[in-house]
Amino acid sequence: RGGHLLSGDARSLSQEPDGRWRVETANGPLVAGAAVVALGPWSDAIYGPLGYRIPLGWxxxxxxxxxxxxxxxxxxxxxxxxxxxxxxxxxxxxxxxxxxxxxxxxxxxxxxxxxxxxxxxxxxxxxxxxxxxxxxxxxRPCLPDMLPIVGPAPRHPGLWFDFGHAHHGLTLGPVSGRLLADMMTGEQPFIDPAPYRADRF
Incomplete structure (x- = not known):
């Protein structure tokens, strides 16, 4: 349990040849098997260059x-x-x-x-x-159906999305994080994640 806080530029996120994800930080590159895009209204700066056309509004x-x-x-x-x-x-x-x-x-x-x-x-x-x-x-980042995107990026294994919570980001953050953690660790999600899929658009 626990973790480390590192400062870096999320826009440097890239996929390594072995499928892992890399981001540049003030302490040097960080490479991991999974990455989560959870940047609220700035999430498009990450998913856009990867080819996703998600209708995020503000x-x-x-x-x-x-x-x-x-x-x-x-x-x-x-x-x-x-x-x-x-x-x-x-x-x-x-x-x-x-x-x-x-x-x-x-x-x-x-x-x-x-x-x-x-x-x-x-x-x-x-x-x-x-x-x-x-x-x-x-x-406040929002999507046309006013539901967030929580789940895997459709075309990039190991990349996960968690954004678009509109006015409710602080309120829904814990439950959204729990749902994402269930999916990332292979646990049975405590609710049906289908309404929050990225490929619904």
Whole structure:
């Protein structure tokens, strides 16, 4: 049990003549019998050069932190489903989170949803000044059927995929890892992995 953390460039992943997988790290090359592509919204940088045409998209979201006026305190999250934002208490302040924006992962930021939602949020809760210089932006990897890909790469023995969890990566990470571990070690998967196959597209 256990492992080592190494820093390297995942884009250097290549297959050796004997079928093993190699990646360059700061400590030199690492060669192993299996490799897992689990890079969230950046997974296409690995599977694309290997010839896979997986329709990975990105749901981008934004958030901004605010101070509260007059000592007001937000004790629990509040969702405004009609306007499309969430207010949540955080250590940094009150977080205003936007809905989803469908855009290219690395396209310039367009935090228009924060600008649209902020006036309504201010009427709901006494937000004071913004605490961040710019809205934070994240890209959530998603697939057309909103299910992740978890399982073997169809044309490359020893290569495994685990990405496309949309907004639920942190929530589904442990169970996704368990399913992948079952398949990689030849155990009986605890659930049917068929809905998550890479070759469904």
């Amino acid at each position: 749901k981008r979201g934004y958030h901004m932190h605010y101070a509260a006026r007059d000592g007001a305190k937000l004790n629990h999250p509040i969702l405004d489903a009609d306007v499309g934002y969430l207010l949540a208490p955080m250590r940094r302040g009150v977080r205003l989170t936007s809905g989803a924006e469908f855009a290219r992962r690395d396209a310039p930021p367009t935090p228009v949803q924060i600008e649209v939602c902020e006036p309504t949020a201010r009427r709901l809760f006494p937000l004071a000044e913004r605490l961040d210089p710019e809205p934070w932006r994240g890209a």
